[in-house]
């Protein structure tokens with residue numbers, strides 16, 4: 001059995017979401033992660049096959065390598081919290097197209113795909129909220145104190161106006177597809193470090209930062225209406241303003257700003273960094289699929305290591321279930 005999960009993109013509101021302001025995140029059609037479970041001898045130890053890293057881990061036999069703790073937690077949660085998943089006799093293979101450390105929720109996508117595959121193979125009911133809670137527990141190992149936005153969007157595969165500590169507000173689908181171009185700087189970021197830097201800056205200048213967070217929160221609220229109403233030009237303007245505020249917050253970088261400028265010059269309705277910032281990705285909102293290709297080329301000639309044309313999954317039928 002296999003399980004698929006989408007990547008996620010924060011359209012508006014990263015960082016301020018950590019301080020209780022709303023943010024909008026959408027699941028993306030591409031890239032995504034996929035996991036497959038195959039049964040082995042019932043007495044054999046569990047094996048984890050992480051092909052993208054060239055790692056094959058026999059659980060319990062080899063020491064836990066540096067990259068493994070989230071996966072050790074994944075196996076522990078699967079075998080203790082999902083009644084019906086045995087603690088021996090299966091191999092889990094995981095593949096992911098989602099670049100790591102670039103703001104697209106790679107950790108959450110991999111975990112969600114793995115839990116979905118295991119639930120499907122061992123016939124364990126796994127409603128989206130429960131999947132989201134499990135993924136959140138692994139996100140804590142990746143990021144320390146994640147707001148919960150990644151696991152919510154990746155597990156439910158629905159666009160959301162997210163507020164920390166509140167039930168997610170799922171957004172009505174827009175009347176036409178939302179075409180996005182993701183440009184990757186090629187520089188990985190560490191979310192926990194950037195979040196810690198913002199916390200230090202907020203502690204030093206609370207009034208200035210609270211004002212930035214509040215304006216971004218307002219942008220997210222307006223963005224939610226623009227998204228569902230199909231007012232994409234307005235949504236693009238809000239993305240541009242959000243980028244300016246992220247620059248003022250100190251989480252942008254020259255590499256990100258070069259890609260943002262390239263996207264705007266090539267006709268994007270709006271463009272901003274997405275995720276923790278410093279490195280990672282920008283997101284550009286395209287007027288339509290044809291112009292998205294022009295945006296993609298412009299990003300590549302302006303130094304993007306990777307540029308992907310994709311679409312927000314808007315909550316109807318989507319290809320990210322299990323089979």
Ligand code: PMV
Nearest residue numbers: 014015103146147191275276
């Ligand atoms: O770069 P990412 O995908 O890890 O996004 C982090 C988003 C933040 O708002 C900066 C942190 C959070 O936990 O929401």
